[in-house]
Amino acid sequence: MSSLFDKIGAELRRGLVQIAALSLLRERLYGYQLVKVLAASGLETEEGTLYPLLRRLEKQGLLTSEWDTQGSRPRKYYRLSDDGIDALPRLEALWSEISEAVGVILQSDGLVALAEANSK
Amino acid sequence: MKSVDRSPQPEAVQKWLDAAATAMSGAASKRRDALLELESAILENIDERTADGVVTDELVNDVLQRMGDPEEVGGSMLPGSPLIPAHQTRTFVFHVMAVFAVHFFLAVGATLAGRSLGVPPLRIAPIADPKNVLELVAHALGVLFLDVGLVLATYAVLSRVGRIFRVPQSALRVTTTPRRCIEVAIFLALVFIVVNFLRDNLLAMYVPDGDGVRQVPLVGPGIADNLVWFNVWIGLSIARELGYAAWAERRHTLALDIIAGAAGLFCLLRIVATKNLVDLSGARESLGASADSVGGLLNLVFVLLALGAAALIAARTVQRAYRLALLRG
Numbered sequence: 299m300s301s302l303f304d305k306i307g308a309e310l311r312r313g314l315v316q317i318a319a320l321s322l323l324r325e326r327l328y329g330y331q332l333v334k335v336l337a338a339s340g341l342e343t344e345e346g347t348l349y350p351l352l353r354r355l356e357k358q359g360l361l362t363s364e365w366d367t368q369g370s371r372p373r374k375y376y377r378l379s380d381d382g383i384d385a386l387p388r389l390e391a392l393w394s395e396i397s398e399a400v401g402v403i404l405q406s407d408g409l410v411a412l413a414e415a416n417s418k
Numbered sequence: 419m420k421s422v423d424r425s426p427q428p429e430a431v432q433k434w435l436d437a438a439a440t441a442m443s444g445a446a447s448k449r450r451d452a453l454l455e456l457e458s459a460i461l462e463n464i465d466e467r468t469a470d471g472v473v474t475d476e477l478v479n480d481v482l483q484r485m486g487d488p489e490e491v492g493g494s495m496l497p498g499s500p501l502i503p504a505h506q507t508r509t510f511v512f513h514v515m516a517v518f519a520v521h522f523f524l525a526v527g528a529t530l531a532g533r534s535l536g537v538p539p540l541r542i543a544p545i546a547d548p549k550n551v552l553e554l555v556a557h558a559l560g561v562l563f564l565d566v567g568l569v570l571a572t573y574a575v576l577s578r579v580g581r582i583f584r585v586p587q588s589a590l591r592v593t594t595t596p597r598r599c600i601e602v603a604i605f606l607a608l609v610f611i612v613v614n615f616l617r618d619n620l621l622a623m624y625v626p627d628g629d630g631v632r633q634v635p636l637v638g639p640g641i642a643d644n645l646v647w648f649n650v651w652i653g654l655s656i657a658r659e660l661g662y663a664a665w666a667e668r669r670h671t672l673a674l675d676i677i678a679g680a681a682g683l684f685c686l687l688r689i690v691a692t693k694n695l696v697d698l699s700g701a702r703e704s705l706g707a708s709a710d711s712v713g714g715l716l717n718l719v720f721v722l723l724a725l726g727a728a729a730l731i732a733a734r735t736v737q738r739a740y741r742l743a744l745l746r747g
Binding site for chain 1: 451452454455456458459461462463465484485486487490491494495496
């Protein structure tokens, strides 16, 4: 049961990391830094999941990246692209809707909520 | 990608990155970029968790474990589904060249011998007019195109199968234990003894003969004529198991596994082609008219069993070849 809980929890987090990462990347951050910020915010993320996600978001045009080779180790910094800056408010609004809807379902009897929705 | 100095890193990190690289698709520059990002993240993680500057194996392994399965991470970083994945291009060219060399060598051999070469079901025809340069070049090109097509088809099928079943490449690893290998080797040795020395006693009918009974062996020429190939197959399979017991999964043990599989496939196809696996002619006196139909039925059953075994061996061999290609790539 515990492993099932962990699995569902990981899946749930994975979906949320996308919007959380986009929101955090209004500032210029590199991958490992992002992992730590997410973990500090309570959204612990598997690194093996985050790096592919960043690549995907970059490919989708929501992020831009650049290498910084000045330090002791090369770091790839990510930041929201112009498209990402445009998309973020809409994603945040969508998240609010989803969060509110799930909140209603969790706080009330699901069937009551459905009946109310149907009666409208 | 800009060039950067790479600091020395633990061997385990390099192995992890190599494994991740095998699963990446796309241009070499993109793969280098992704690998550098992963390397940077891993080393940064290690640095941060190193309190006194001493990097222990436990720490490195823990960091790598947190990163996840290298092949899954690599495949997620740069996914793609080209016919020939970028990291396998060299392997593909190598395979085409190897197949072409063997094919053309056999064609020249067939031409010198003046007849087709090979063993059923494989036949290599001689070059019609080897003194004609155009004919020779045309034949070589024909062979080359055929081999490119064959290898390409093999890669495409492997790639498609991999995608359909979404087999993580880590699942292709040969995971076995020395004890298990020794058990299989002993079992194979017993099979060798039974088939070589006891087959006529185990697969036989006893028919009345005067006052006593007579033993009639039922093993047909399909087995007896292919005994040499069968023994080669079993011998290579025993060597394969001993190899895995001694060295586990390495390139040379995988290569031996593939050779043993090819020998098994060849032997089974020869046996199937021979057809006459069970011979009931010696028992015709006691079975009467039903001897031929019973014999036919038994032959059909054995042929189906041999074909099933050949399919399993082919699948295993292709899997091992794919694994070897990944390790080489």
